[in-house]
Amino acid sequence: MAQTIKSWATPLAIGSFTISAVTGLLIFFDLEIGIIEPVHKWLSWLLVAGVLLHLSSNWKQFTGYFSKKPALGIIGAALIVAVASLLPIFGEDEDGKEGGKEGTGKVAVQLLESSSLETIALVTKTTPKLLVEQLEKNGIMVKAQSLTIQEIASNNRKSEREILGAVLGNVKGSTENDGDND
Numbered sequence: 001m002a003q004t005i006k007s008w009a010t011p012l013a014i015g016s017f018t019i020s021a022v023t024g025l026l027i028f029f030d031l032e033i034g035i036i037e038p039v040h041k042w043l044s045w046l047l048v049a050g051v052l053l054h055l056s057s058n059w060k061q062f063t064g065y066f067s068k069k070p071a072l073g074i075i076g077a078a079l080i081v082a083v084a085s086l087l088p089i090f091g092e093d094e095d096g097k098e099g100g101k102e103g104t105g106k107v108a109v110q111l112l113e114s115s116s117l118e119t120i121a122l123v124t125k126t127t128p129k130l131l132v133e134q135l136e137k138n139g140i141m142v143k144a145q146s147l148t149i150q151e152i153a154s155n156n157r158k159s160e161r162e163i164l165g166a167v168l169g170n171v172k173g174s175t176e177n178d179g180d181n182d
Helices: 002-028 036-057 059-067 069-084 104-113 117-124 128-137 149-156 160-168 171-176
Strands: none
Touching (some): 002 036, 036 059, 059 069, 104 149, 104 160, 117 128, 117 149, 128 160, 149 160
């Protein structure tokens, strides 16, 4: 029985690890095309099953690692990282809260991305015309000041973050000159 499990547990672990690694790297680099995210989330269960079956069929060899200091160090470090990743101080929790507070930075960016240049000009204490000029200096065409960052991004085939970065890139310089620091 153990030999039967071993004959397909290791290939299952290797195959599912490959899927998880490839999709995880693509997600890391924001290349979420097709069904990469759901494949990564759901097929990770295959990795868990494969590893558990692999462990059960190689239990004696696995327990041998607990008598070796380097192996214990690696296993201990992995457990510490796993437990630390559950703490809300390192990112968002399941409620979208960051560090025990609402993820205000993320919410602010989303709100700005859905705002028009006219609204962003009010927030950044500048004029829509200056924001349009800033974008055009970066090769981004703006048809109207009433367009949102999302619409401008779509029209220019760029990401919202890219457009927002270009808009906000020179904001600090424009607010320092007006003397209003509230």
